[in-house]
Amino acid sequence: MNGIQLVLSILHRGEQHMAKELAVVADRHRTDHEIHHVATDIAAWSREHVQRLAEASSRHGGAESDSPHNGLSAGLLRKPQAGLSEQGGPRSDPPLLLLDDLHDLHLAATHNSLHWEMLAQVAQAAKAADLLTLASSCHPRTLRQMHWTNTMIKTLSPQTLSSL
Structure with a gap:
């Protein structure tokens, strides 16, 4: 698996x-x-990204289900930290549950954003115009997902956390 296939696989997942x-x-x-x-x-955006990534992967000699090799991929594939529910923290309070869900979504969007940036950089280096177009098209939506989660966290956290 080459670097392009690695990033495509990580982004697909x-x-x-x-x-x-x-x-x-x-x-x-x-x-x-x-x-x-x-x-x-915004979930529809990610579903569209999945489809487009699968198509790009097949054009570039990989499959979206390829498993990356060890080494560099171990750090790249690391999932964002588990939410409060997986850490044994309180999740029964609906406002706290929502805040935790938004936190997890924000980390996932940030993870994807970093990999869209990596794809754009390797696409430029490899002169893969189709991948650069893909990253340029999809990355702004991921940034909007991040912006939405961040805005909601800013809006909800003062009252939610003050009431604990």
Whole structure:
């Protein structure tokens, strides 16, 4: 597996994870209309990214299900830290649950953003115009996912954390 295939594989898994987690958050917080609708909408972006990454991977000699080799990939594939629920922290309080969900989504989006940037850089180096176009098209949406989660965290954290 070459570097391009490695980054494509990491991004494919990261975007799959993001789409799945956004859908879970949208469902879990369906009574909060803004969270539900925005999470549902931006999950569609990640699903589209997954499809486009699969197509790019097949054009570049890989498959989206390729398993990266050890070494460099071990650090690149490291998942964001587990949320409070996986750390044994409180998750039964709905506002705290939402804040924790947004935290996890923000870390996942940041993880993907870093890899979109890596893909753009390796695409430039390899003169792979199609991959540069892909990264230039998809990365701004990932940045918007990050911006949304960050804004929601800023909005919700003062009242949620002050009431503990």
